[in-house]
Every structure is written in structure tokens, then in C-alpha cells.
Amino acid sequence: MKKLALILGTSLILTITACGGNSGQTTTTNTGGTPVAQTTGNGVRTAGGDRFNTIKNRGQLICGVSGEVPGFSFVGTDGKYSGIDVDICRAVAAALFDNPDAVEFRNLNAKERFTALQTGEVDILSRNTTWTLSRATSVGLDFAPVVFYDGQAIMVRKSSGIKSLTDLKDKAICVQTGTTTEQNLADQMRKRNITYKPVVFEDVNITFATYAEGRCDAITADRSALVSRGTTLPKPEDNVILEEVISSEPLAPAVAKGDSKWGDTVKWVVYSLLKAEELGINSQNLGQFTNSTDPDVKRFLGTEGNLGEGLGLPNDFAAKVIKHVGNYGEIYDRNLGPKTKLNLARGQNQLWSKGGLLYSPPFR
Amino acid sequence: MTNDKPPLWRDSRFWNIAGQLTALFLAALVVTVLVSNLNRNLQQLGIQFGFDFLKQQASFDIGETLIAYKPTDTYSLALLVGLINALRVAITGIILTTIVGVLAGVARLSDNWLVRNISLVYVEIFRNTPLLLQLLFWYFAVFLGFPKADNKISLWGLIGLSQNGIELPWFTLSPEFSALLLGLTFYTGAFIAEIVRGGIGSVSKGQWEAARSLGLKPGLIMRLVIFPQALRVIIPPLTSQYLNLTKNSSLAIAIGYPDIYFVASTTFNQTGRAVEVMLLLMLTYLALSLTISLIMNAFNRTVQIKER
């Protein structure tokens, strides 16, 4: 009897060690020396086309936003989300479901935003995220076209007498961690050989609040954020944004890498917003264009051709987007334009034909 | 032979071993599944496990450093700066909170009604509200509520209080450090006060009476007779309060003090290496906890009754 127990025991141990050995082996083959390009290739195979269908079946888009930046994404007193980042998601939902409200918004902080996208907690990240090489490669993001060209700047109090970066020597600068902002600041100050005292926070509200309380002599963030947040400071007129722009910050929506179908959908919905403005189509005059004879317009609105099919969308997806959300110009004006408290000039965020950087490839 | 041995399925030793092996097997299975999931997920994200990133340039700046550090240094040096900052707050915090806690604990037993009740109110307020909230309060409502550095509040010409923190004749403590230190000190102090009160209460009444009949003054009775005996009861729970203080110092992240957790969090953010950073953090805190426990256990042995 004892023997039997012994045999049983040893065989069990053997199985376990065998399992352990196996898992160890797979671990080494997985991690050891596999080139990044190939692993990304694997990703394409496993996740290809899944996301699009998942969203279609769910009947709702899940969109990761900041929820804390006025003009980009924030919760109004009525509990509804608004802002330019929010409208991008609403446009995608309009293209998918003909319903801009089929979106669930999730607030994400700077730290968790990429993981949330990678792990599929959100379908799309529309959270004033800067398009960078390392994020596109090692972090595994697939960026849609830029929806807002921004640049990092520095805001100081007028009374401080600070005029340029060099005046910031040994001053305290408030900055949010987990953003390109923090590294850009370090780079620029290093280049100029200026020592400074960073006061770093995780939370954007706290970063601005600390500046407002006077703990820091300056605060650095994207220019748009400084403008929009600046309006919420106790005395906005007492602050001034320095002319020097530290870096270029193209802000773009992103999806997880490895699902080109879903990525294409988001990309072309964003392009449709730009194209509509270029063609002069907006939510008000959309009706007048339905009988247009212009082949460009006809293809764009889906009355001719079958452009939507390639994306798995109805052919008139662009018309649906414009009907519900408006073109890029309308979105901009609604959230950041002169009628809003923020009043940001369009500047670089103007169509290429009007001296800006926005450009849509042809819809054909 | 078979008569005095029960059959296998009635042998409790067999079941013990089999049960343990099953447990081991299940644990191994769970770990294998989790690790393979992790591998697959990381592979999909194009991240490879490894600690090479520690040698890369950190490229972020740290506001408070005790050793030389610049953004061109490596992540490992940045983490070391964080560790030193964490140690700084933990050590000063442990010293201060012991003082506050013992004073408040003794005050709870004072025969002065006012002193007794002030201490009671302190304990009940600080024990029953979250530490995070207290830290936010110290930082925003207290330190950032102080006047600008130009017209600081001066206490006896020695200590200056302003938005720049606490200015002592020798050096200045940043508001982030000061808020964290005071928050941890007063929060933990409230718990220590209760431990001290309980410890002193556990010393039998006869000890007081005997000491008094010897003609000792109350202050001396406390110091020479009661407190050494109370220490034996106090030290074990006191140790866990020290551990709590050290662990709670990670809340520094809420008010912008760059301790190890904060730096690790930034490192994770820039490199995306959740697993490696988490492992490093866990090991660091376990090492800290272990060190404190060892020191306190050694101290505990010296105060225990030596039976002859």
C-alpha cells in the first residue's frame, strides 16, 4: 500500500515538474529574442477584424477620454460629456450605428490610458494624446489622423516678470507626470542649461490647482490646455502664456495596434470630417447636397459608388456623420471657437486650403 | 501485516500528502495559466520582459533629491533617488509620530480633565478619517493656504511658514514633504496614542501603589516603573504602526512628493513595463518592512522580562 502511495506521489510530482518545465520553455521561446516586428505580426493575426465586429455586436462604442479638459472632454453640469475629443467618438458612433449617442465614455488618467486601450477596455482613445514614434511602436498604438495640432507652452503670472525660459532659472514649475510634457520640459531646460524645480503631479486638476494656489512660478502643458484651463483660474487675466513654444504636439485619436480594419474605420471617419468642410458640406446644408451632380460630393455622400463597403460601413456613412455631428469646422467652433469661453483661433488647425495643416486624402 | 494497517483511502497520511500535492498542482496550474496569459498579452503589445530598461536614460527631472541626479541619468538612479526620499520621510515620520503618540497616549491618562479630553478629541478625529483626505487637507488647505514666501509667518524668529514650506535655520522643507510628514505623523500618532494608553493601562494597579508607597513622584513612577513594563505590551502593535507608516508614505503620489512609488509610477508610465516595475516595488517594500520588523524584534528582546 505504501508503495502505491509512493508511486502515485512521484508521478504527481513528475507531472507538476513537467508542467513547470513546459511553461518555462514556452516562456523562454516567447520572450527570448523574438523581433518586435514579428510579434506585432502575430498580433495582427490573432486580433484581426475582431474589434469592429465586437463593437457592432455590442451596439455601443466605448471611448476613453480625459473628462477633465474644458473644450476637449469634460462633464457639464447636466452630466453630459462634450468637447472636441468627445465629438470624434460621437462621429464614429454615428458612422457605425447612425446614432451619435451610442457611446459610453470612460474617464482615463494619463497613466492608465494606454493599458486601457491595449487590454481592450476601451475601443478608441480620444484623449488629447500626442502622436509619437515610441507610442506608435513600443506602446502599440495605431494613430488616426491628427485632430488638433498643439504645442507645449508655459504659463506664468504677469506679476512675476518672467518673459522667457531663461527667466525660469531655479523657479518652481508645475507639470503633470505621465505626459510628453514632463520630458519635453526636462529636454528644453537641459538644452539651455537652466536648473529648475519641477513640482510634479499625477492629476491634471491638482497640477493646475497647485499653480493657482501660488506654489509654482510657472506651469507647463499643451497650449490648448493652458488656454482652456486658464479660463478656469480664479483671475485668468493675471496670467500670461509665454511666446516660446517648447515642442510640437499633434493630438490624435488612437486604437490598439494589430486591427487594421477597425483602425481604418476610425481614420476615415476623421477624414470625412475634414473632407466635408473642404467640400463645404455641414449639418445645416447637407440636404441641399443630396441632389448634387458633383461626382466628388456624390461619392462622398454615398449616393454614387460603394466606398463604405471597403470599411464594412454603409456607403452613406459620411452623410450620417455630418448629419449628426457636423463637419470639422462645426465641431471646432462648437467646442473651441469664438463663441465659446475658450476662444481659440484656428491657426494651424485650419484646412490646408486656408493656410492650415488639415488635409484629407481623396474619397475615391 | 495488512490487518494493523488501514486501507489506503482511510489512511489520513495518504490524504494529507495527496491533498497537498493537489494544492501544489493547482497552484502550479494557476500560475502557468496566468503567466502564459501575461506572455501572450505582452507579446501582442510587443513588450519583452527584462530589466534592461533600468540602464536607459530616465529623461525626467525630480524635484527633491538628496543625491546628485539629472534627467540624463538612468532609471535605476532615479529609483534610488525615490527610495532615499521614501526613507527620509519614513525615518523622520517614525521618530516624530512616536513622540506625538506617546505624548497623546500619556495625556489620555492625565488627571487633568481638559488635557485628557483634548487628547481624546485628537485621537477620535484623526483615527476616523482617511489618511489620503488628511494629506490633501494638509497640503492644500494648510500649506498652500500659507502666505507667499515674501511675507511668511515667523514663529519665534526660528521657524518660517510659507507656501515654500517650513523654513528652519539650517534648511527648508518643501511643502510636499512637510504635508506628507505631518499627515503621516498625526495620523499614525493617533493610533500609537491608543496603543500607549492600552499598554499603560495593562500595568497592574499594585505597581502604582507600591511605587507610590516608596515615595516616588508621579513623573518618576511613570518613567521608572510603569513605562518599562508597558513597553512589553506596546512594542508589537507599535511595530505594525511603524510598518503602516512606511507603507502609507506611498500616498506621497497624491501630493507630488517624489518617493519610490512616485518615481516607479513615472518609470512605468514612460516605459510601459508594468510587471518589472511592480516586482521592483514589491521587493523594495518587502525589504523595508522586513528591516523594520527585524530592528523592532531585536529591540523587543531587550525589553522582555529576563527570566532567571
Add this chain to the structure above:
Amino acid sequence: MTKLTWLRKNLFNTWYNSALTVICFVLLFRALQGAVVWATTKAQWAVVQINLPLFLVGRFPQTEYWRVWVVLAIAFSLAAITAVVFLGKQRFAGFIKLVAPWLSLIWVLSFPVILWLIGGGFGLRPVSSNLWNGLLLTLFMAAISIVLSFPIGVLLALGRTSKLPVIRWFSILYIEIIRGVPLIGILFLAQVMLPLLLPTDFRLDRVLRAIAGLVLFSAAYMAENVRGGLQSVSRGQVEAAKALGLNTFFVILLIVLPQALRAVIPAIVGQFIGLFKDTSLLSLVGLVELTGISRSILAQPQFIGRYAETYLFVGLIYWLFCYLMSLASRRLEKQLNN
């Protein structure tokens, strides 16, 4: 006359006590004066008044508030019944006899009902967990976490006192590792690492992940509390039970655990208070519970800089709950000792 003697005895019995009294009195008076002046003249309590619903239930839809009230009513009546049973007043003897055996069952059954009322479904309008904020979320998560961590904690405690080395070492390893790491690290683990450890197509809601983190953390502390109780059960009990022919499983289930758990009820209440306070850390991982919502409220343009008012109000809410619970636990302790 009696007042004078009281004063002399309690405040001025020796010269240094008199000095202490005077100093304390002056300090107290100045502090109180400052606080009253600030609270009545400088403070602007509008931030609390206007945002009261946000503090309490967050973005829970206004038309569905009645559901929260029903939940509150259920919780209160259950708590009241439990209190009556535990205090064992003679007047309600009949009622207690009737209810006592069913008490734990009623509690267990109330959970899905409460979950259904808050979350919706089955005829009620569903409310996404994204919208459960403020105090509602704080209470919800604290309650769920303590209930879930209880069985795990008991198992770990039994494991730690087990004679089987594998199980004992596994339990010790788990308990000591968790207790050596800050909660915020565990919450980070649950929010960021858990999705990486699970299969790609298996997603956990953010609130569920937070609860997982709290449970992982709380179970280790629960295990230590229960272990204290296990050690208080005398060996004689175990030996007597074994002599009656019960096997180990039943000895533990029927003899050891009931006595051990009874001994540690106050410790568990204490742990619940700690957990209730610890939920505030969830605001650091992006959940909008009571502390989180106050941070959002402080971002409202018209209320920027109203820290003292907001934090004092939120602190008062936490304090009320914790203080009441610790009072209850002290009563309970007395009751159990009798």
C-alpha cells in the same frame, strides 16, 4: 459648590496641572475662535450645498434616486434587526427567537437584491457602474470587499495554522507578501496588471477590478485577525471533539470556527472601518468614490480653491460612519464579554 470642587479636583489639583489647564484653555480658545470666525465669515459652503447629490450618489440618474432610498431602507432595517438580536433585550425575546436563526440568511439574500436595485436589469432600468459615484460607491465597495474577503481570510487563517507544510507555507507567503506592500500598489496591480494576466477576450469592469484589489488586500489582514481567534480556542476543545470521533474537517467547522470567529468580531469591525477609510485610495486609480468626486467637484470653475470646505465636509462624512461603527463595535465587545 460641587462645581468648584470638581474644578479643583479635575483642573487645578497641583500647580503644574493648573499651568497646563491655563495653557490648554488659551490654545483651545484661540483655535476655536479662529475656526468659528473662518466657518461663519470666510468659508463659502455653497460648494457643498450645490453638489450635495454628487457627493452622496454621484452621477446616478436623478429619476432613479428612489432605488437608492430603498437600498438605504433595507440596510437600515437589517442593521436594526441585527442590533436587536445582538443586544438581546428581554422585551423582544420572542422576536429574537423567531429571527435569530435566519439572520445570516437574510443578510446573504439581501445582497443580490441590493445589487439589483443599484445596477438595474430584470425590469429596472440598468445603471452603468460608471454612474455609481460618491458615498454610494464607497459604501458599496467597502461592503462587498469585506464580505468577499471574509471566507478567503478564514481559509488563509486555517491554512496558516494547518499542519500540512505546503498549505501552511503558501498561506504564510501570501499573507506576508500582501501585508508588506502598500494598498495603493495592490490597487495598481489590480487596475493595470490584472487585465494583462487574464485572457485577452475576458474583461473585468473597472469597479470589479478595484473590488478584486481590495479583497486581495483585505483577505490577508482578515486572515491574521481570524488566526488570533483560532489561537484563543483552547486545545482541550479540539481534543474533546476528536475524542468524540469527529474528523478534522468537522472539528474545525463545528467546534473551532464558531468560537474563533465570535472572539474576533470586534477585530473584524475594526478592519471594516479601516477598509471603509481605505476606499479613498481608489480615487488615485481613477474611481469616482467619495474622495474622487470631491476632487472632481474641486475642478468646477466656480469652486476652485474651496479645498478646506470640501475636504472638511467629506471628512465629516467619513468620520461619522467610522465613529458610529467604532461605537457599535465597542458595544458589541461589551455584549460578547458578558
